[in-house]
Amino acid sequence: MATQHLVLVTGANGHLGYNLVQLLLQKGIPVRASVRNLRHKSALNNLNCEIVQADITDKASLIKALEGVDTFYAVGAAFKLWAKNPQKEIYEVNLKGTQNMLEAAAIAKVKRIVYVSSVAALNYNQIPTKESYGYNPDRRDMYYNSKNDGEKLAFELAKHxxxxxxxxxxxxMIGSEIPGPLSVSYNIVDLILKKQIPIETKITLNWIDVKDVAEACILAATKGKSGERYIIANEKSISLRESTQIAQRLFPALNIKLPIAVPKSLLLLFAYLLEMGSKISGKAPLLSVKDIAMFSGLKQDFDISKARTELGFNPKKPQLALEEAMQHLYTRNQV
Known part of the structure; x- marks a missing residue:
């Protein structure tokens, strides 16, 4: 039996990172797991992996973490859609982080990188969206910009x-265990269960089970073609209204109401007032004007034939992924 080479997973205490570490270990692959702050490593303590400190904004820490590593799963990033200073806290962190990761990998002589980008880096001008349609021309969101520009930079530096x-x-990404605070996507499911989405936004989401994403990362490491990008999603998106209907069916005792349709002008006013409140509280608003402008009515439907054919990617149906995520969150909320 061939000896398995050491891999590094950054952001190992996050939703995807944690599930990826678990899956790699189940497959008998030795893992070095990095976290930004060792005070936040408790979720990894019961896993048979090496735990180290590394921050994507600190190239020296990445060089050290990558010593002896064959494959680098670049998971760690600033994943948030709102910040007081989005240019500095999201865009610059992710761009500089990408540069640091690639330069550190070159110094450590890493052979292969699986770079976790996002469907935010896709061009939605044609539906269903394909990888070959290029990058997202919509520049209104700093997280989306960071994923577009970060992915392009990663490919340029890898070639260099x-x-x-x-x-x-x-x-x-939803489902399964999440070691820390809820991710942006998982938090939306939680808001549905807590009856905190009262107004119809006509926003759709393409739900994917995090374990399917973890499996796809490993498939990308072993079967993916260098220089290529793969959409890791389901074919069809589900509206927040349809998601709420699933919650109603699963938990009738919660008496969850469907979101109420209102004129778009009223919806924008509601979002504006929430944003004003966030400037005072410092907390992300439940809804922003930009969210309505960018995502209301946008169909996040994808052609995933490339990932199916080249990687063997076969995701769980979105309705099932959502049902399981809701069950998991419901149980978590009852504890």
């Missing part, structure tokens, strides 16, 4: 340093 790099572009 002669490192094999495959990009995976997941959609809204």
């Amino acid at each position: 340093y002669n490192i094999e790099l495959v990009a995976v572009l997941p959609s809204a």
